[in-house]
Amino acid sequence: MNKNYYQPLSGNDMPRFGGIATMMRLPLLDSAADLDACFVGVPLDVGASNRSGTRYGPRQIRTESVLLRPYNMATRAAPFDSLSVADIGDVPVNTFHLPKAIDIICAFFTEKILAHNVIPLTLGGDHTITIPILRAMAEKHGPVGLVHVDAHADVNATMFGEPISHGTVFYRAVEEGLLDTSRCVQMGLRGSGYAADDFDYSREQGMRVIQAEELWHKSLTPLMAEIRAQMGNGPVYVSYDIDSFDPAVAPGTGTPEFGGLTSAQGLEIVRGLQGLNIIGADLVEVSPPYDPSGNTALLGANILYELLCTLPGVQYRR
Numbered sequence: 001m002n003k004n005y006y007q008p009l010s011g012n013d014m015p016r017f018g019g020i021a022t023m024m025r026l027p028l029l030d031s032a033a034d035l036d037a038c039f040v041g042v043p044l045d046v047g048a049s050n051r052s053g054t055r056y057g058p059r060q061i062r063t064e065s066v067l068l069r070p071y072n073m074a075t076r077a078a079p080f081d082s083l084s085v086a087d088i089g090d091v092p093v094n095t096f097h098l099p100k101a102i103d104i105i106c107a108f109f110t111e112k113i114l115a116h117n118v119i120p121l122t123l124g125g126d127h128t129i130t131i132p133i134l135r136a137m138a139e140k141h142g143p144v145g146l147v148h149v150d151a152h153a154d155v156n157a158t159m160f161g162e163p164i165s166h167g168t169v170f171y172r173a174v175e176e177g178l179l180d181t182s183r184c185v186q187m188g189l190r191g192s193g194y195a196a197d198d199f200d201y202s203r204e205q206g207m208r209v210i211q212a213e214e215l216w217h218k219s220l221t222p223l224m225a226e227i228r229a230q231m232g233n234g235p236v237y238v239s240y241d242i243d244s245f246d247p248a249v250a251p252g253t254g255t256p257e258f259g260g261l262t263s264a265q266g267l268e269i270v271r272g273l274q275g276l277n278i279i280g281a282d283l284v285e286v287s288p289p290y291d292p293s294g295n296t297a298l299l300g301a302n303i304l305y306e307l308l309c310t311l312p313g314v315q316y317r318r
């Protein structure tokens, strides 16, 4: 098979503000069949509990991603030299019916991405999108390891009586057996809770929970070595909620909590995933109406690029 190593359209061939705003100015394909990894958007916000607007996340992340260049100057990763990557557009969610939207997302990932052994890098969308993605992942790989970066644990049993929402994702995932909980970590958790023991649910399932206060004022590089050891060689899914960052750097999100991560800590987290068997990742909860500067989406685009740089098979130029 002749593989196409698609390259981002260079700013020297078309000004960065020109052309069609696909993720990283990659080609837009209608099938992932021949790819190694794909960017895919899920423009959903009807699972959010407070501020809305994440339906615009994929579009603004693509818009801001036009600044990204192919090579990683810190790690020397050259993802487009050894992986075939493109943007496959958005999942056509049903914005009038959340449970139907969830089924649409799961079927899309199963049939259009995982059936071709392609690694999805997903542009959210509120965090609800992760439950159907995890269902698709576990169907293919069995229970998966999880690196979950978030201000919130998202382990409510229900919200307003409903089992599916952006705050119930990992409770459902545990209940449905989608996770290998001994290989799960939640990091960056903080803020106020419904009850003082809210985060203990995750600990009781065997997950490692690292609250934000344990991360303050520190390099996270040593911690990531521990997390790599915890994950081992098994399949790992990465779910990155932009609200893990401090609202000072990422104000464009629906449930902001102060005392969050710095942008440098976010880069340390993602770069620390290199070497793991990553089977997919998402970047969720970017809500463009709450950050007209675009910086939240730009940070989200950078995290997705850094995630791409850590995937299995990426070559590094020395």
Ligand code: MN
Residues within 6 Å of the ligand: 127, 150, 152, 154, 166, 241, 285
């Ligand atoms: Mn979340």
Ligand code: MN
Residues within 6 Å of the ligand: 150, 151, 152, 241, 243, 244, 255, 285
């Ligand atoms: Mn959150």
